[in-house]
Amino acid sequence: MSEQEPDLNAELDEISYPIIRLLREYGTPRKELLAFGLFGGMFGFLISLIPPTLFGTAIDTVFGSKALSLPLIPGSLIPEAQIGQFHLIIGLIVASYLAEGVLNWIRGYGLNAFAQNIQHDVRVDTYDAMQHLNMDFFHNNSSGELMSVLNNDVNNLEEFLSGGATVFVRIVFTMLGISIILFSINWQMALVSLIAAPMIAVFTYWFVRTVQPIYSDVRDSVGKLNSLLENNLGGIKVIKASTMEEFERGEVDMVSKKYFNTNWRAIKTRIKFYPGMRILAGTGFVLTFIVGGYWVINDQAPFFFTGTLSIGEFVTFMLLTQEFIWPMSNFGDFVNMYQEAYASAERVFGLMDQSQQEEEDDGKSDLRIAKGVVEYDSVTFGYGEEPVVEDLNFTIGSEETLALAGPTGAGKSTVVKLLLRFYDIDKGRIRVDNQNIQDANLKSLRTSIGYVSQDNVLFPESVQENIAYAVNGATMGDVVKAAKKAQAHEFIQELPEGYDSEVGEDGVKLSGGQRQRIGIARAILQDPEILILDEATSDVDTETEIKIQKGIEKLIHDRTVLAIAHRLSTIKDADQIIVLDNGRIAERGNHEELLEENGIYAKLWKVQAGEAEDVSDYFLEERQ
Numbered sequence: 001m002s003e004q005e006p007d008l009n010a011e012l013d014e015i016s017y018p019i020i021r022l023l024r025e026y027g028t029p030r031k032e033l034l035a036f037g038l039f040g041g042m043f044g045f046l047i048s049l050i051p052p053t054l055f056g057t058a059i060d061t062v063f064g065s066k067a068l069s070l071p072l073i074p075g076s077l078i079p080e081a082q083i084g085q086f087h088l089i090i091g092l093i094v095a096s097y098l099a100e101g102v103l104n105w106i107r108g109y110g111l112n113a114f115a116q117n118i119q120h121d122v123r124v125d126t127y128d129a130m131q132h133l134n135m136d137f138f139h140n141n142s143s144g145e146l147m148s149v150l151n152n153d154v155n156n157l158e159e160f161l162s163g164g165a166t167v168f169v170r171i172v173f174t175m176l177g178i179s180i181i182l183f184s185i186n187w188q189m190a191l192v193s194l195i196a197a198p199m200i201a202v203f204t205y206w207f208v209r210t211v212q213p214i215y216s217d218v219r220d221s222v223g224k225l226n227s228l229l230e231n232n233l234g235g236i237k238v239i240k241a242s243t244m245e246e247f248e249r250g251e252v253d254m255v256s257k258k259y260f261n262t263n264w265r266a267i268k269t270r271i272k273f274y275p276g277m278r279i280l281a282g283t284g285f286v287l288t289f290i291v292g293g294y295w296v297i298n299d300q301a302p303f304f305f306t307g308t309l310s311i312g313e314f315v316t317f318m319l320l321t322q323e324f325i326w327p328m329s330n331f332g333d334f335v336n337m338y339q340e341a342y343a344s345a346e347r348v349f350g351l352m353d354q355s356q357q358e359e360e361d362d363g364k365s366d367l368r369i370a371k372g373v374v375e376y377d378s379v380t381f382g383y384g385e386e387p388v389v390e391d392l393n394f395t396i397g398s399e400e401t402l403a404l405a406g407p408t409g410a411g412k413s414t415v416v417k418l419l420l421r422f423y424d425i426d427k428g429r430i431r432v433d434n435q436n437i438q439d440a441n442l443k444s445l446r447t448s449i450g451y452v453s454q455d456n457v458l459f460p461e462s463v464q465e466n467i468a469y470a471v472n473g474a475t476m477g478d479v480v481k482a483a484k485k486a487q488a489h490e491f492i493q494e495l496p497e498g499y500d501s502e503v504g505e506d507g508v509k510l511s512g513g514q515r516q517r518i519g520i521a522r523a524i525l526q527d528p529e530i531l532i533l534d535e536a537t538s539d540v541d542t543e544t545e546i547k548i549q550k551g552i553e554k555l556i557h558d559r560t561v562l563a564i565a566h567r568l569s570t571i572k573d574a575d576q577i578i579v580l581d582n583g584r585i586a587e588r589g590n591h592e593e594l595l596e597e598n599g600i601y602a603k604l605w606k607v608q609a610g611e612a613e614d615v616s617d618y619f620l621e622e623r624q
């Protein structure tokens with residue numbers, strides 16, 4: 001065998017059998033728990049067959065005339081007297097139930113611990129893989145879809161590993177145990193009793209085949225419903241502002257109706273299955289009763305059967321025939337759980353296997369920043385085939401500020417994202433202190449660049465933690481110092497619990513201006529050599545505006561800044577302004593030079609400064 005073959009096989013295995021991969025990668029470290037659970041399941045289900053069998057035996061022996069002999073128990077231990085035998089049987093039945101209880105506990109503990117641990121590991125690993133993926137991945141996948149992988153899919157795996165495994169062990173070992181007992185008592189009767197088994201198998205197969213595509217439609221429509229609801233709740237402001245409530249009610253009604261219809265189809269199939277199972281199971285039971293009954297009444301084999309059958313054996317047959325029906329009917333559940341887990345594991349591993357920018361980064365050197373000179377050298381980039389920014393050339397000197405201006409969609413945010421390597425450029429180079437950022441590892445690049453954005457995310461933690469985010473070991477003193485510079489200290493002190501106040505959904509509500517200043521404090525504390533500033537002017541009163549401005553001045557002082565021009569004062573004082581139009585540099589210079597040029601910038605400026613009355617649509621967009 002050549003050396004490659006095993007590898008190739010292993011690879012194929014992983015692609016086509018995600019469940020095997022799941023067990024191999026996540027199950028192996030916890031195989032003891034699995035073995036513990038399977039051991040409990042196997043013996044628990046086998047032992048559960050002892051009481052009905054003993055009951056049958058007792059009828060013939062203790063209550064009948066046959067001599068009592070029991071497998072595994074030496075004849076010398078079996079009492080002679082009827083009452084002694086009766087007590088022995090009672091003892092054995094009680095012991096079986098106790099043992100079954102203990103074994104069921106072992107099964108529950110082992111399989112659940114196994115499944116819960118894997119669920120936890122898979123969720124953390126999937127999340128971690130996800131957060132290292134490139135930005136375009138998040139652009140192409142809605143957060144609802146990703147949440148569904150982290151929640152539903154990971155939960156499906158857990159359910160399969162505990163519930164599915166239980167059903168599987170029950171089916172295999174009850175069937176096996178029952179077959180062995182019945183065949184050893186009377187093989188001909190065993191055939192009669194088990195005649196329903198293949199029919200049940202075929203019927204279950206039919207059910208699974210029929211219901212599977214319907215289930216997949218149900219999942220589809222539930223996914224659509226969830227994403228509609230999520231989008232609508234997220235965009236509730238827009239819906240209300242546009243008075244589209246009536247329309248959206250109709251949309252939800254339509255999508256929910258689709259879900260209703262597919263789900264109803266699934267239910268209609270399912271409610272045929274259980275009565276069908278019952279009828280088939282009943283057939284086996286009735287046949288066993290008829291044949292066994294004639295056999296016992298006539299005390300001789302009916303029809304074409306041969307041999308003997310005692311009343312006790314007949315009772316055992318009746319009891320055990322009942323026992324195997326329900327595990328069999330669970331077979332449909334098992335197949336269902338397996339298929340769901342299979343699809344979920346495919347999605348989970350599909351996500352984990354996405355190529356990560358950071359892996360390609362292995363071995364790249366750290367970015368070393370001395371002066372913080374940023375250079376865009378003939379940079380071209382597009383999200384798809386079409387370039388969004390083209391042939392950009394500019395340099396931001398040490399401690400200089402460069403502001404990007406231009407209408408919406410001109411490519412300003414894109415230019416910024418390229419410096420952070422959220423996307424890799426198609427042509428040209430971006431250098432920081434003469435090092436190509438492509439050759440530096442992402443971690444060192446991103447830790448040396450601060451990013452203050454318009455949607456300044458606050459985590460549901462205390463104000464202090466929010467400011468100290470990304471700075472390990474920041475002391476309270478550092479945090480307060482940064483907050484003071486950012487003009488945030490005053491309002492933070494007035495919050496109910498000061499720096500310990502929780503913010504975010506359940507915490508204190510902060511105004512746009514307050515959130516911005518916390519973002520600025522965070523960046524001041526982080527103290528990066530290079531700063532990206534994408535701060536929006538929000539509707540704040542003049543006093544707050546002045547405070548924010550002061551904070552920003554402190555923040556951009558003595559570092560290299562690439563700013564998206566939102567604030568007039570930041571633009572005005574910038575060392576350079578670049579006006580982008582359709583991804584290309586249309587104008588460049590400082591504020592005065594550009595005003596003199598009387599081109600796009602001059603018009604934009606007038607609009608923003610409120611000097612222009614005649615506002616063309618082109619520039620109006622910029623103000624949105």
Ligand code: ADP
Pocket residue numbers: 136139383384388406407408409410411412413414415
């Ligand atoms: P600006 O910041 O100047 O408003 P952007 O850089 O956001 O402009 O966008 C420039 C162009 O790139 C726009 O046409 C926009 O639709 C497109 N674009 C932005 N982000 C993406 C993305 N993740 N995928 C595809 N196209 C994008």
